[in-house]
Amino acid sequence: MMISTVLVISAIVIFPCFYNETNAQQAFRENNFLRTERIPSVADSNLEVELVVGGLQIPTTMAFLGPDDFIVLEKDKGTVIRVTNGIISSKPLLDVSVANSVERGMLGVAVSKNASKTFVFLYHTEINGNDSDDRKGLQPLANRIYRYELVGNELVNPILLLDLPANPGPRHNGGAIEIGPDNNLYIPIGDVDASFKKPIIRTMTQNFGDALVADGRSGILRVTQDGQPVGEGILGNSMPLKLYYAYGIRNSFGLGFDPVTNNLWETENGPTHGDEVNLVYPGFNSGWHEMYGFSYSQQKFDISKLVTFDGKGKYSEPKLVWGRTAGLTSLIFLNSDKLGTQYRNDMFVGDVHNGRIYNFKLNADRTELALPKSLPSKFFTSLNATGVDEILFGQGFGGITDLTVGPDGYLYVVSIGQGKIFRILPNLPNSNDMRITSEEQQNISATNLSETNGIGDAQIEEQQNTLTTNLSGDSDSADNNNELLISISPLKDPVTRGESQNTTITVIDAASRAVANAEIDGNLIYPGDNFEKEFSGVTDSQGKFVYSWIIGEKGDVGPLAIEVEVSSHGYPPSSAVGSFDIVESSAQSE
Numbered sequence: 001m002m003i004s005t006v007l008v009i010s011a012i013v014i015f016p017c018f019y020n021e022t023n024a025q026q027a028f029r030e031n032n033f034l035r036t037e038r039i040p041s042v043a044d045s046n047l048e049v050e051l052v053v054g055g056l057q058i059p060t061t062m063a064f065l066g067p068d069d070f071i072v073l074e075k076d077k078g079t080v081i082r083v084t085n086g087i088i089s090s091k092p093l094l095d096v097s098v099a100n101s102v103e104r105g106m107l108g109v110a111v112s113k114n115a116s117k118t119f120v121f122l123y124h125t126e127i128n129g130n131d132s133d134d135r136k137g138l139q140p141l142a143n144r145i146y147r148y149e150l151v152g153n154e155l156v157n158p159i160l161l162l163d164l165p166a167n168p169g170p171r172h173n174g175g176a177i178e179i180g181p182d183n184n185l186y187i188p189i190g191d192v193d194a195s196f197k198k199p200i201i202r203t204m205t206q207n208f209g210d211a212l213v214a215d216g217r218s219g220i221l222r223v224t225q226d227g228q229p230v231g232e233g234i235l236g237n238s239m240p241l242k243l244y245y246a247y248g249i250r251n252s253f254g255l256g257f258d259p260v261t262n263n264l265w266e267t268e269n270g271p272t273h274g275d276e277v278n279l280v281y282p283g284f285n286s287g288w289h290e291m292y293g294f295s296y297s298q299q300k301f302d303i304s305k306l307v308t309f310d311g312k313g314k315y316s317e318p319k320l321v322w323g324r325t326a327g328l329t330s331l332i333f334l335n336s337d338k339l340g341t342q343y344r345n346d347m348f349v350g351d352v353h354n355g356r357i358y359n360f361k362l363n364a365d366r367t368e369l370a371l372p373k374s375l376p377s378k379f380f381t382s383l384n385a386t387g388v389d390e391i392l393f394g395q396g397f398g399g400i401t402d403l404t405v406g407p408d409g410y411l412y413v414v415s416i417g418q419g420k421i422f423r424i425l426p427n428l429p430n431s432n433d434m435r436i437t438s439e440e441q442q443n444i445s446a447t448n449l450s451e452t453n454g455i456g457d458a459q460i461e462e463q464q465n466t467l468t469t470n471l472s473g474d475s476d477s478a479d480n481n482n483e484l485l486i487s488i489s490p491l492k493d494p495v496t497r498g499e500s501q502n503t504t505i506t507v508i509d510a511a512s513r514a515v516a517n518a519e520i521d522g523n524l525i526y527p528g529d530n531f532e533k534e535f536s537g538v539t540d541s542q543g544k545f546v547y548s549w550i551i552g553e554k555g556d557v558g559p560l561a562i563e564v565e566v567s568s569h570g571y572p573p574s575s576a577v578g579s580f581d582i583v584e585s586s587a588q589s590e
């Protein structure tokens with residue numbers, strides 16, 4: 001699901017002018033997305049980025065079946081992959097033949113559950129042949145939406161819901177399926193390159209006045225989960241016009257419903273410039289192919305040229321425009337406060353050319369973006385324009401094709417550029433104190449050494465490195481048995497999902513006493529020993545592994561250092577050091 005831009009750019013165009021794509025139409029770039037292997041990051045230091053799964057081949061979009069259980073699509077293979085607890089299923093749920101050049105392929109997914117069934121809706125560019133045969137000259141059949149049922153680990157009983165044009169293509173297929181608050185399906189589809197590439201196919205939904213009314217292109221379509229029209233047509237009752245919720249769409253990869261107002265918002269892609277964020281009321285006309293971006297920036301714009309379907313359709317200006325194309329894709333609202341209440345119901349938008357995530361707040365009645373004061377024109381002249389840093393939430397993800405809020409309330413990011421899915425979540429509790437300062441810290445979580453119980457007579461004398469141990473202890477305990485309960489917060493995600501993780505724990509007794517026979521998991525360890533443990537994924541309610549660590553005999557006192565190194569498949573190792581000073585109970589003041 002790449003956003004392609006034209007290849008012929010003679011100059012950086014600051015304000016959109018009338019498009020000229022004809023010179024570039026034969027030269028669409030394959031895989032025009034950012035492939036960087038940079039480690040992703042988020043601007044908010046209270047949040048961090050975690051790898052959920054890698055090794056995906058050109059993933060486009062994802063949808064959750066349940067907690068830690070989701071579907072992700074692979075564009076060029078036409079496969080539907082299930083990922084459960086971070087593990088990719090050995091066999092795809094489905095593998096169909098797809099035309100896959102440029103923006104064609106397996107593009108959109110949505111999941112709907114009722115008491116007895118799980119429906120999976122899929123949008124793909126279907127071909128009567130093998131994957132990629134369109135690259136050899138075979139024309140695709142159509143862009144199609146099917147409804148499948150999930151039974152066990154298979155998708156079965158396909159029902160064709162929508163049969164949409166796939167030619168001339170290969171771009172502007174849209175495809176991101178969204179289920180609305182009314183439980184209907186909303187599907188964006190662009191002009192499939194037909195606005196300017198031969199054979200040019202003119203329709204009124206592309207704002208060609210004297211033309212075919214509609215053929216499924218250039219709109220946001222709305223159908224029931226059975227593929228039927230919803231009530232009276234907004235623009236008219238002929239088919240397929242009756243399916244149009246909005247029109248004049250050049251191309252879109254992102255729809256999102258505001259959970260507060262139920263308003264629909266959309267990202268839209270301009271050619272070399274003029275990417276948009278739009279508020280989409282029923283009957284919305286985005287203006288293509290007469291215009292894109294703001295009308296004031298169109299040299300020859302004449303609003304009377306726009307098709308209105310007898311006044312039922314209405315052009316609206318974008319709420320925000322990017323001067324240079326960013327390849328906007330997913331648009332979502334974070335209907336969760338798991339990243340902090342300040343982000344609740346905020347809009348997040350991803351892009352495919354820069355690997356960025358933008359964060360927007362809305363105004364009081366939620367009809368406008370509450371933009372930084374430096375962006376009063378609602379127009380970004382460049383990616384680094386003043387004010388952009390105020391809305392730049394994350395970067396370094398490679399090309400982003402989907403954002404999703406998981407059942408856990410965290411923000412999931414599909415990186416088509418890295419073949420990975422990340423999630424954004426808060427740092428561990430207290431992890432500011434316990435942060436491991438390795439270079440890879442953005443990619444992994446902290447190790448958390450904290451005493452939880454039974455060592456009421458221990459206290460911290462000093463802290464080393466960046467690790468602060470939390471030996472609050474139980475001051476009522478009169479029993480100085482020097483039993484230290486150490487909880488290790490592992491590399492969170494791989495472990496909580498059940499993957500194995502090696503942890504090496506080294507005890508360093510600065511006093512070189514013969515006392516530090518620590519016991520972990522039934523194993524005695526001694527100073528200098530390494531203890532290796534493969535976690536099995538069973539943690540306590542805090543997501544931590546807790547080990548009873550008995551330090552020497554009763555009455556042992558003095559400094560003790562504990563070093564923990566953790567590593568997990570796919571991650572670099574990380575380590576932390578905690579130091580303790582164990583004192584006699586009699587030395588403690590009550």
Ligand SMILES: [Ca+2]
Nearest residue numbers: 077078096097
């Ligand atoms: Ca296939």
Ligand SMILES: [Ca+2]
Nearest residue numbers: 286287292293
């Ligand atoms: Ca527009």
